[in-house]
Amino acid sequence: MRKYEIMYIIRPDVEQESVQALTDKFQGIIGNGGEVTKHDVMGKRRLAYEINKIRDGIYVLVHFNATPEVVAELDRVMKITDEIIRFLIVKDVA
Numbered sequence: 735m736r737k738y739e740i741m742y743i744i745r746p747d748v749e750q751e752s753v754q755a756l757t758d759k760f761q762g763i764i765g766n767g768g769e770v771t772k773h774d775v776m777g778k779r780r781l782a783y784e785i786n787k788i789r790d791g792i793y794v795l796v797h798f799n800a801t802p803e804v805v806a807e808l809d810r811v812m813k814i815t816d817e818i819i820r821f822l823i824v825k826d827v828a
Contacts, residue, residue, distance in 0.1 A: 735768060735799040742812060742821035743791035746778055753792055756817055760796070763808050768800025781819075791819050797826065 742760075744753055753775070761770055776793040785791075800808075805823055812821045 737826035739826045740823045743819040746790040767804045772797040
């Protein structure tokens with residue numbers, strides 16, 4: 735398994751229960767063939783630039799170990815989730 739890091743931004747108008755449900759959903763996807771080593775909901779922050787007339791977002795950072803198949807599935811699910819503004823998955827080299 736390889737080490738990965740993902741940061742994703744959730745729309746600011748999503749309620750706290752929905753944020754928890756989303757993070758649980760993504761952790762469940764990672765759990766199918768991987769393990770979460772660190773999970774940090776950083777809270778609502780100002781975006782560097784406006785995205786689709788949205789100025790704020792809820793930032794979430796996750797460090798995990800997984801196979802490339804799990805990462806591909808996570809990427810697919812993130813792309814079709816409407817509550818996600820942006821996301822980035824990178825291999826952790828450290």
